[in-house]
Amino acid sequence: MGIKNVVVAGGGVLGSQIAFQSAYKGCNVKVWLRSEGSIGRAKPKFERLKGIYLNTLEAMKTNPAAYCRGLAPQGATPEELDALKAQVERAFDGLVLTTSYDEAAADADLVIECIAEDPQEKVAFYTELAKHLPEHTIVITNSSTMLPSAFAKYTGRPDKYLALHFANEIWRNNTAEIMGHPGAEGVPATDPAAYDAVVAFAEQIGMIPLKLRKEQPGYILNSMLVPFLSAAEALLANEVADVETIDKTWQLATGAPLGPFRILDIVGLTTAYNIGRLDPRAADPTTVQGKVAAMLKRYIDEGKTGINAGEGFYKY
């Protein structure tokens, strides 16, 4: 059948991107928001995305470095890129923003939950949503830090519930990790048919699907990235070497374009700090984890939270 009518719940950084990309790729997209205030805050995000998409497609006509995998096949002609720019305009004009569960849910094939990473808020949202959804609707979460098994039973359709985890700037970083849940007593596991439908949806909106066969905290990427970045942070907090030396070592040895501290500046030091504090040892200043937390806090207190702030481990 294919997924046509998409609801994105939440208008934050990722929610707005997922909604815009889905609309750009031809879905009918409604964005469900909690309040009129949320609608007011979401609108400029869509304006900004429209500008980014239009500018990028224009730049792709002449500059190979501007190419974004999520926007067009490689080697698109200027005429094709112009047609895609018209698609951006249509996507923007077609977006429906609503605070009504009924309006959002009525004909939804897919709901993508992108609300705050707060379990209580998510439970309340799923519980209410379930009252309004048609039976066939698939529900997915974009949560980075929580597992779908924590919420499956509140969705009214645990077998049609799973996770689809996007990266920031999805038009460029077009990966999507797909993860079901194993079910529990009285809660059926994710149905392979729903899983496959979400894989197909990810491809339909220009993502590269990355399939997980089991539920895994941190999915695939963060399961590797977090210990790697933590190891680099520990080297620095222990004063084994400086930022530049650690990055250079990694780049020279592995050929990677970025060392761990460049990656941390992109991820944001606040996110790294919050992840680090999940480890109870971070509360003890004599442990490596405690030294790392204290070091990150010093940077954050000085406003050096990463590339978006103009400075993190490096200046931009």
Add this chain to the structure above:
Amino acid sequence: MGIKNVVVAGGGVLGSQIAFQSAYKGCNVKVWLRSEGSIGRAKPKFERLKGIYLNTLEAMKTNPAAYCRGLAPQGATPEELDALKAQVERAFDGLVLTTSYDEAAADADLVIECIAEDPQEKVAFYTELAKHLPEHTIVITNSSTMLPSAFAKYTGRPDKYLALHFANEIWRNNTAEIMGHPGAEGVPATDPAAYDAVVAFAEQIGMIPLKLRKEQPGYILNSMLVPFLSAAEALLANEVADVETIDKTWQLATGAPLGPFRILDIVGLTTAYNIGRLDPRAADPTTVQGKVAAMLKRYIDEGKTGINAGEGFYKY
């Protein structure tokens, strides 16, 4: 003053490369070997290195992809490359292989210990060497797994003893991690003058020095690489995703040319297995570490030890 007379102790994979590279860059190099048998085994390694250096320099005339950072500055002319080929011949012809401590040590400015990763053998070597060395000689270890503080007191010159850790294929992967030891009761720490002399030596033989300010097991690179690769191994052993998906996730998200399983194939699965077994939890088959060890052992038992065997996680 600069280091002119270099002794490399040990003719294994790294020992032979370090000796050849040092000679290529103009040092007088003696290779100390334990026995006539070791000399017989080392000779073909130097023949092979001579061939690699000559072929690479020739290829660098026409093929930019053949460029090796340790061999020449970027953009060397064909004439300059021919001059370097003559240097390869001189390096090869000038190598002295000996089993005599006296012959090796008499005028040594620097001894590079590259013998087996066995603490007893290293202690015996350092103890005997100390009897033959001039006072000014600096001694360094290339050990990957042991710390200089474990051996400083046996060298007769703890303040002139430190670690210089090379990567395999040093003419291409020309990084050298430099690490002193902190000293102990009655054992002075590495003297900054000796540290700086080794930094200068590393540059002199075409390496990029990577400076550690503290002693650190695993140096900089392996301190990050081991937890990163272990995390990838755990995802596979736990059947979260397959080799290709895990590698693709890392490459797409970080822009790295190789995913963890490609890197593991280069490192070698036997090395990964031996590192993993250092963790006592690897003995328990119900732990993640135990599952990883069992998985690696299955590959190794099938002869799939990595790229050098033609097959590891991938076929070559």
